[in-house]
Amino acid sequence: MAFIDVKKGQLQCKIVYYGTGLGGKTTNLRFLHKETDPKKRGKLLSLETETERTLFFDFVPISMGKIKGLETRFSFYTVPGQSFYNLTRRAILKQVDGIVFVSDSQVSRMEANIDSILNLEENLQTYGIQLKSVPHVIQYNKRDLEDTVSVDEMRNELNRYHVPDFEAVAIKGEGVIEAMGMIVKMVTEKVVFDLKL
Amino acid sequence: MTDESHKSSLHREASELGSRPVHSEEEASVTAEKDDSIGFLEVDDHQSEEIREIFGTAFPQYLQPVEEMLEQILTGHGDTESLEALNGMLSSLKSATERMGFDDAYKLLDDLHESISDLEPELGAPMPTEVREAILGHVIAIRDLAEQMSGGQVGDPGQQKTIYAALKDKKGVGDLVLRRLSAAGLVTVDQLLAARPDEVSAVTGLSQEIVHKLIRLLEADDAAASEEVESLHGQAAEKLRTEVELEARVEDLRAEARRLRARVHERNAELDSLHLGLAAMKRELDSLSSKMAERGAQLERIRARRDALSRKVLSSEEAMRRHECRLEALCRERRCLMQQADGLGRAISGLFGSLRKMRMLVVKGGMQDAR
Numbered sequence: 001m002a003f004i005d006v007k008k009g010q011l012q013c014k015i016v017y018y019g020t021g022l023g024g025k026t027t028n029l030r031f032l033h034k035e036t037d038p039k040k041r042g043k044l045l046s047l048e049t050e051t052e053r054t055l056f057f058d059f060v061p062i063s064m065g066k067i068k069g070l071e072t073r074f075s076f077y078t079v080p081g082q083s084f085y086n087l088t089r090r091a092i093l094k095q096v097d098g099i100v101f102v103s104d105s106q107v108s109r110m111e112a113n114i115d116s117i118l119n120l121e122e123n124l125q126t127y128g129i130q131l132k133s134v135p136h137v138i139q140y141n142k143r144d145l146e147d148t149v150s151v152d153e154m155r156n157e158l159n160r161y162h163v164p165d166f167e168a169v170a171i172k173g174e175g176v177i178e179a180m181g182m183i184v185k186m187v188t189e190k191v192v193f194d195l196k197l
Numbered sequence: 198m199t200d201e202s203h204k205s206s207l208h209r210e211a212s213e214l215g216s217r218p219v220h221s222e223e224e225a226s227v228t229a230e231k232d233d234s235i236g237f238l239e240v241d242d243h244q245s246e247e248i249r250e251i252f253g254t255a256f257p258q259y260l261q262p263v264e265e266m267l268e269q270i271l272t273g274h275g276d277t278e279s280l281e282a283l284n285g286m287l288s289s290l291k292s293a294t295e296r297m298g299f300d301d302a303y304k305l306l307d308d309l310h311e312s313i314s315d316l317e318p319e320l321g322a323p324m325p326t327e328v329r330e331a332i333l334g335h336v337i338a339i340r341d342l343a344e345q346m347s348g349g350q351v352g353d354p355g356q357q358k359t360i361y362a363a364l365k366d367k368k369g370v371g372d373l374v375l376r377r378l379s380a381a382g383l384v385t386v387d388q389l390l391a392a393r394p395d396e397v398s399a400v401t402g403l404s405q406e407i408v409h410k411l412i413r414l415l416e417a418d419d420a421a422a423s424e425e426v427e428s429l430h431g432q433a434a435e436k437l438r439t440e441v442e443l444e445a446r447v448e449d450l451r452a453e454a455r456r457l458r459a460r461v462h463e464r465n466a467e468l469d470s471l472h473l474g475l476a477a478m479k480r481e482l483d484s485l486s487s488k489m490a491e492r493g494a495q496l497e498r499i500r501a502r503r504d505a506l507s508r509k510v511l512s513s514e515e516a517m518r519r520h521e522c523r524l525e526a527l528c529r530e531r532r533c534l535m536q537q538a539d540g541l542g543r544a545i546s547g548l549f550g551s552l553r554k555m556r557m558l559v560v561k562g563g564m565q566d567a568r
């Protein structure tokens with residue numbers, strides 16, 4: 001849940017990039033970090049293994065301007081994709097405001113995508129939340145590769161609540177800012193409404 | 198500023214991010230070096246607390262494979278690969294805790310890492326007791342810290358009072374209660390006060406009565422509530438004892454299972470080596486019988502050749518006999534021819550004698566004529 005620090009005049013929101021391992025979550029965050037004004041971003045904290053697989057999470061704070069005189073700060077997290085780190089994924093989802101579900105378009109990863117979105121729903125349910133009531137967008141990543149599932153088919157399998165979705169090639173930055181911009185917009189609108197700002 | 202203008206400024210921000218690099222060319226060249234560490238926005242208290250909490254909750258999960266690998270190595274079932282995996286895992290955990298600034302966790306992990314750094318030559322055999330104890334000591338220290346981080350010490354107690362800190366000395370609040378709360382992810386006082394009692398009860402398994410009293414205890418230093426909790430807890434104490442006993446029993450069983458597993462492991466190794474021996478013998482047998490078959494075939498070939506040769510000898514002998522007969526016949530023929538030739542010779546010399554006599558007669562006749 002968004003959090004207001006009245007003393008500091010800050011509004012804090014939390015966005016989580018969720019999805020199957022090696023789908024491109026860290027790549028999304030790296031690109032976001034690279035493209036943001038250094039004055040408005042924090043360091044990118046990447047807690048990864050020696051083989052560059054996300055171990056705990058990636059984290060970057062970005063300042064997004066003001067709402068009602070409150071400085072909005074977004075915390076962007078990724079989760080580790082490996083199935084056995086579910087506890088970490090769940091811990092990261094705690095009090096989430098918005099989710100970017102990064103799916104891998106390769107045919108061979110389709111089952112893993114479905115597993116991952118089911119796992120997302122399950123983990124949210126442990127906090128008594130339903131995916132359909134959390135602002136989220138879907139990203140169909142790795143569109144540059146051969147042997148990909150058609151967007152329609154992916155949408156059919158993964159976008160069950162008809163939320164905004166984006167084709168992406170995260171390594172080239174395509175579709176990264178678009179997805180981020182949309183989730184920031186959706187979260188901000190919800191926060192403004194919920195907190196009656 | 199109106200809501201709309203706030204929002205639109207934010208959206209502008211977001212879409213600016215999308216449409217072009219926000220920073221100048223100069224800055225772009227700095228970030229082009231892909232240095233994650235460049236960023237001037239400080240992580241604030243709220244964010245660092247959140248990170249600590251995530252880490253605290255997740256950490257024990259990362260220790261589990263470490264402990265499993267260690268157990269393998271300490272019981273002599275590890276190899277260079279498992280040691281490497283363990284080293285890798287510890288390096289990753291160390292670098293993660295270092296980057297998050299969790300010095301305490303980093304220090305303990307580093308101690309453990311050091312203590313296993315020179316185990317390689319001793320792999321494959323159970324480690325000596327003192328080595329095991331030293332290493333397990335580090336593991337226990339880490340596990341304790343992890344438990345502490347996930348079970349109540351998360352966050353700066355000055356800013357976010359933890360349930361553990363608030364209740365640990367309260368009469369009637371035992372380990373069971375604290376453990377159940379932390380296991381359900383309830384760490385800070387604020388969390389518990391914000392949660393609905395029936396939900397707390399559902400996720401922790403504590404009765405709603407206890408939850409209500411706990412909340413009263415947290416809201417005010419309520420002595421009466423404390424007493425009530427104590428009496429309620431008394432009723433739960435029996436259950437707790439059984440639970441503790443069961444847990445101990447489960448521990449025992451686990452240890453027994455580990456021992457059994459180790460024995461199965463040994464037996465498996467023995468069986469494996471037996472299998473290997475058997476396989477080698479079978480291979481030898483196979484090669485011997487194939488050699489024997491070869492020899493048989495060779496023998497067969499030799500026999501056939503011998504038979505052929507003796508057949509040939511027989512037929513040669515016969516041919517010889519035939520030739521001898523022929524020779525004999527020829528000899529006879531020659532002798533007979535020679536006799537005939539002799540006869541003819543004699544006849545010829547007789548004829549020559551007569552011829553000479555006739556010539557004499559002719560000569561004599563001629564001389565008479567001449568006279």
Ligand SMILES: Nc1nc2c(ncn2[C@@H]2O[C@H](COP(=O)(O)OP(=O)(O)O)[C@@H](O)[C@H]2O)c(=O)[nH]1
Pocket residue numbers: 019020021022023024025026027028052054078081141142143144145168169170171172
């Ligand atoms: N071809 C291609 N590769 C990608 C794309 N996005 C990410 N990758 C690669 O996929 C791998 C995994 O990406 P990563 O961001 O670490 O995945 P994560 O596990 O979801 O964090 C890396 O080697 C990336 O370079 C993409 O759009 N196209």
Ligand SMILES: [Mg+2]
Pocket residue numbers: 025026027053054078079080
């Ligand atoms: Mg990653």
